[in-house]
Amino acid sequence: MLTKEDILSITRSGEGYNAEFKSRVPNKLKELSEEICAFANAAGGVLLLGIDDNNNIIGASIDNTKLSAIQNSLNEINPHLPTELYKVEVDGKDVWVIEVNSGKQKPYALSGAIYVRQGPNSQKLTTVEQMRDFFQQSDRIYFDEAPCAEFDLREDIDHEWFEEFRIEAKLSKVRIELVEQVGSGISRMRDAMIRAELPEPDFKTEGMFTIIFKRSKSSGKSSGKSSGTDWEEIKNMLQKKSQRKLSKNSLKILEMVFHSSEVTIPEMAKKLKITERAIEKNIQKLKENQLLEREESNRAGYWRLLIDLES
Structure with missing residues (x-):
């Protein structure tokens, strides 16, 4: 339970x-x-x-x-x-x-x-x-x-042969006994990465289950800001450009992009405590409002704020 x-x-x-x-x-x-x-x-x-x-x-x-x-x-x-x-x-x-x-x-x-x-x-x-x-x-x-329903672990296994296999495979008895509850490992990995202030891993569930861990690194990609420009100034420019009133979540998304052009949708969802689908809806509205765009591919790209710093 x-x-x-x-x-x-x-x-x-x-x-x-x-x-x-x-x-x-x-x-x-x-x-x-x-x-x-x-x-x-x-x-x-x-x-x-x-x-x-x-x-x-x-x-x-x-x-x-x-x-x-x-x-x-x-x-x-x-x-x-x-x-x-x-x-x-x-x-x-x-x-x-x-x-x-x-x-x-x-x-x-x-x-x-x-x-x-x-x-x-x-x-x-x-x-x-x-x-x-x-x-x-x-x-x-x-x-x-395929599982064998008639198999009895206590009576049908040859413990001597199994022990020989365990030694040859270099498996510890402790490791064999480690069986965790479905889904809890994924949550704990995410929590551990957040505590270490590292990007969340990507989980690929189609075909072979795969986990991709990402380094914490800075990139030369521009998020639309320049040195000497703070977020309050950028926020005022975005609000003036916007054709509609920006929601609290939309502003938070833009602020995260301002600070990191490579921020991911899962990271945004975690920070704002809303679903990834809600993040995607907000991003779509920001794109339609010509405030935000995605450069290159979704896998290796980065975000860019659509503002004119020269004006």
């Missing part, structure tokens, strides 16, 4: 491959079951009820009738999927957790449809054949990795 600290860490990291947020129980309970089905067909995950679009903990109230209806909806996933549904109090507010591990009997289907996790979103497939093709093309199903 997740603790209060686990939930705070996950909400700071935002939605992703292993986490989905809902501000309340949706009118169509099938929406919850679709997300859980997708997690089971991927690497598992958690769905948190009581978290708004800006990653704020607002709490959710679920009575026994609604609780029973949610459980009935989850039971419609086929084959049967064990899930945990429970409540955790965080800062005086109730956050409801639906937790599921990666399923052992993939693929799982809901009302005849199959759902899989693609990055931070869930995707619907329509046939079992498509699901099997998806897993095979993603290098996630191998014949020799």
Whole structure:
């Protein structure tokens, strides 16, 4: 079960491959079951009820009738999927957790449809054949990795041979026993990088799971500022140029770009404590307002404030 600290860490990291947020129980309970089905067909995950679009903990109230209806909806996933549904109090507010591990009997289907996790979103497939093709093309199903339900670890393993293998592979007994909860490692890595004042790592979830760590470095790219120009002066120029009133978040985004042209969208979201989608919407408005642009590619580019320092 997740603790209060686990939930705070996950909400700071935002939605992703292993986490989905809902501000309340949706009118169509099938929406919850679709997300859980997708997690089971991927690497598992958690769905948190009581978290708004800006990653704020607002709490959710679920009575026994609604609780029973949610459980009935989850039971419609086929084959049967064990899930945990429970409540955790965080800062005086109730956050409801639906937790599921990666399923052992993939693929799982809901009302005849199959759902899989693609990055931070869930995707619907329509046939079992498509699901099997998806897993095979993603290098996630191998014949020799299929679980053997009849295997008994205590009785069927040759401990002498296993010990010989462990020594040859140079694996410590402690390392073998390290099994962490799904999703918690990603959150802890992000938190550790933030504490070290380093850029957040990138997590690639398509195909082979990959983590990219980035150095903390300064770049020669210009963000649109010049030496001797402070942020207040730049902010006044941007507000005068803007065709509409700039929101508080938009100004914060522009200020972050002013200080670092290579700031990333995840870093912006973390700083402002809102979702990456909300950041992207603000950036789109700033681009339409001709205040901000992106140079080069999104992977290796940088931001530039559109202001005329000579005028």
